[in-house]
Amino acid sequence: MLQSDLTQEEHTALILSTPFLEDSQIEEMQELLHQQQDWNVILGMLHVHRTAGIAWKNIKRYAIHLRKDFKATYFLKSLEIMYKGQLETARDNITLNEQLFQALDQKGIEYAIVKGSVIGQWAYGDVGLRLFGDNDLFISQDQLQETGHVLKELGYIQGSWNYETETVTPAKRKDILYLIMNSHQTYTYMKPTPECRFIDCHKIDVQFSVDLMTGNRTDSIVQEMLSRRIQTSVDEHLVWSLKEEDMLIFLCIHFYKEAIYLNEVESMKDLLLYKLLDIYGMFMREDLLDVELFVRRTKAYGFEKMVYFALHYVNEVFPHTIPDLVMDALQPESLAYLSEVLGANDVVHTWNQPIRKRFFHINRSLEIQKHSVHKE
Known part of the structure; x- marks a missing residue:
């Protein structure tokens, strides 16, 4: 309909x-x-x-x-090729991850994969249905240095990919340090992969906080989540992952953070269906989640506002996905924030367009520019 x-x-x-x-x-x-x-x-x-x-x-x-x-009918072949390319890309990443995971295990470093291939398996049952370009490694902050040593010994370099030379351009030391001090992750580690058909380089983002895009540290929460990590099968490969309820909390925070900030809106990273589908898929898979435990843990960490935001957006696009008992338990006093865009320090825009429609309004950031001009 x-x-x-x-x-x-x-x-x-x-x-x-x-x-x-x-x-x-x-x-x-x-x-x-x-x-x-x-x-x-x-x-x-x-x-x-x-x-x-x-x-x-x-x-x-x-x-x-x-x-x-x-x-x-011409449209079908394009979709088929995209799916097969995504599947091979995922499998390349999963295979390349194994060498890194073995090295981390040998050093006794606790880690978990978040998002990416694990969600492809859990939320969709097929890693080819979840496109991802990098691999997110979740560790505690006190193991950052040792993890960095392991990556460098394996040939990874912190930097950006140069498509002309097909090499990694090393990042400046000041930029590497700035990101660690002011964000939840390190500068991306990259390693050229000429042996692969679908990816130029293997990318690892090391994440060490759940309060994304800030310098706020959540060390105790990270350590708790890692203490509960589980081994799960991803395309027939055993990997360490966060517990399902912890992974869902992480996904919700990730969606919230990228949806509310002006720079994310201007980069068109704020409202992408795949991020909602990650959450949607976890609720749709039978017996994957302990919903009551998810609610208790969200409240214990004080993440109600961020998690409710993401779940509300899921229900707006895919009605009746999230149970009322979850929404009622997490709903904050004010819902005004659900439509707000934040700049550096304050609200810079309030959306009037329905959430479902906004997902398909590719030029939605222009509305913010018009709003700003009008205010001036």
């Missing part, structure tokens, strides 16, 4: 991007594939939101037998 605030193309992109389709949604998807629409726009939306792989899997599973009557 077409949502009143979405165009036909936006609605089609949303249906195609939704894992765990119900019977009524499958029938609707089949009908939409037979309709005349601007399929170039739909393909662009799937690409921006990193959901092309999900779209391919949905079509292949539920509608490929009807393809001779589709209005845009």
